[in-house]
Amino acid sequence: MIHDNPSKTVYALLQYQLAPSKNAACFPAQKQHIMRRALCLGALATASGTVYFSETFGDGWESRWTSSEWKKSDGTQGTRTATAGKWFADAKEDQGIQTVEDSRFFGLSAGFDSFSNAGKDLIIQYQAKYEKDIECGGGYVKIGPKLSDPTTFGDPTPYNIMFGPDKCGYTKRTHLIFNYKGKNVLKKSDLAYKQEGEGTSHVYRLLLKPDNTARVEIDGEKIYEGSLKEDWELLAPKEIKDPEDKKPSDWVDDSMMDDPEDKKPDNWVEEKRIVDEKAKKPDDWDDEEDGEWEAPMIDNPEYKGEWTVKRISNPAYKGIWEAKKIANPEFVDDDNLYKYEDFGFIGFDLWQVKGNTIFDNVIITDDVAEADKFVAKWKALSEVEKAKKKEEDDAKAEEAKAKAAEVESKDDDDDDDAED
Numbered sequence: 001m002i003h004d005n006p007s008k009t010v011y012a013l014l015q016y017q018l019a020p021s022k023n024a025a026c027f028p029a030q031k032q033h034i035m036r037r038a039l040c041l042g043a044l045a046t047a048s049g050t051v052y053f054s055e056t057f058g059d060g061w062e063s064r065w066t067s068s069e070w071k072k073s074d075g076t077q078g079t080r081t082a083t084a085g086k087w088f089a090d091a092k093e094d095q096g097i098q099t100v101e102d103s104r105f106f107g108l109s110a111g112f113d114s115f116s117n118a119g120k121d122l123i124i125q126y127q128a129k130y131e132k133d134i135e136c137g138g139g140y141v142k143i144g145p146k147l148s149d150p151t152t153f154g155d156p157t158p159y160n161i162m163f164g165p166d167k168c169g170y171t172k173r174t175h176l177i178f179n180y181k182g183k184n185v186l187k188k189s190d191l192a193y194k195q196e197g198e199g200t201s202h203v204y205r206l207l208l209k210p211d212n213t214a215r216v217e218i219d220g221e222k223i224y225e226g227s228l229k230e231d232w233e234l235l236a237p238k239e240i241k242d243p244e245d246k247k248p249s250d251w252v253d254d255s256m257m258d259d260p261e262d263k264k265p266d267n268w269v270e271e272k273r274i275v276d277e278k279a280k281k282p283d284d285w286d287d288e289e290d291g292e293w294e295a296p297m298i299d300n301p302e303y304k305g306e307w308t309v310k311r312i313s314n315p316a317y318k319g320i321w322e323a324k325k326i327a328n329p330e331f332v333d334d335d336n337l338y339k340y341e342d343f344g345f346i347g348f349d350l351w352q353v354k355g356n357t358i359f360d361n362v363i364i365t366d367d368v369a370e371a372d373k374f375v376a377k378w379k380a381l382s383e384v385e386k387a388k389k390k391e392e393d394d395a396k397a398e399e400a401k402a403k404a405a406e407v408e409s410k411d412d413d414d415d416d417d418a419e420d
Helices: 006-014 029-040 368-419
Strands: 050-055 080-083 096-099 104-115 122-130 136-138 141-144 161-168 171-180 183-185 201-209 213-218 221-227 239-241 256-258 273-275 297-299 311-313 325-327 343-352 357-365
Touching (some): 050 104, 096 104, 122 141, 122 161, 201 368, 343 357, 357 368
Antiparallel strands (some): 050 357, 080 096, 096 357, 104 343, 122 201, 136 161, 136 343, 141 161, 141 343, 161 171, 201 213, 213 221, 239 325, 273 297
16 A cells, blocks of 8 residues: 555555544554654645644654744743643543643744645644633644744744634633734734633634635634635725815814804803801901901802703704725735745744643644544544533532531521520
């Protein structure tokens, strides 16, 4: 089954239809020596597409990933460990890499053979599990051109796409940022944040298509589908306000006006406080010692408040004036917004106030069937995690209930002792 053409060898092996496994870097153990060369170090051609990169963090993952030293000098560089976390179905199969410390930067990247997504779909997918509330930090990935020195990977490193959850306090969103002509452009409106429920995994999928549309799915549910041209400010606007257009001097943009017929009534009282006329100077008041006596002030019972003229619609109102729109001379259409000439790395460049995030089952492909295999793995794991989380939550609830009952019983005993 070994062919001179590596892609034929890979195709033959795929006939086994084996799901991704931890027993190899990217594929099952019995195919490891072939698959690692074909996929981890290069693209894997499948019957219907190509897998450019795939990682399940099994044995030897450290040799395929490079730790960043970008924050090493200032002592804020975090470390990672391989673990399945608190809840899992199979310790080896569900193993991922976990951020260890709190309040640290975490930088890790893996390279692969450079490719362009020109003319084809691109799927970027991975799994994330927060073992505890991150409080402030990210769980996203960055994908970009080949790195010359992976140890320098960090915030300044150029990338093509950034995708995944980000949270700080009450600000929560799923990032989807595209780099266009050297500028990182955020989506006009935030994507929903779904990274809730500590201890349970979530699977993130981005599908980028040649028609300049993108689709985002979290846990198999579509949370966004739309146009790069409409939902990101990647291009200059087609039209701009005419700088030569000026508002006419007689333009009326006040929609309301004072009613010229409305007059303040003659008996309208605006004095809020008045002198108390009933007050009398005390008999023992000494002007030389006490000073000149003045009657105190009291609330005016006739006070009606400050009078204001009634407002009416302005018959001369013409509306809010806006300069007319003209074609923007700087607008240049681009039907290749989706396209990048070079994808060569994927990495995690994160700051986390609270660590213990586990990442797993990373895949970059144009074959939805290959990505779906990882979703199937996630579904099986998710059922186990949710069941174990429920067990733990129920146990905590019972413990809290027992403590409350104990406190109530103690209070009753104290009341009885007090009565005795």
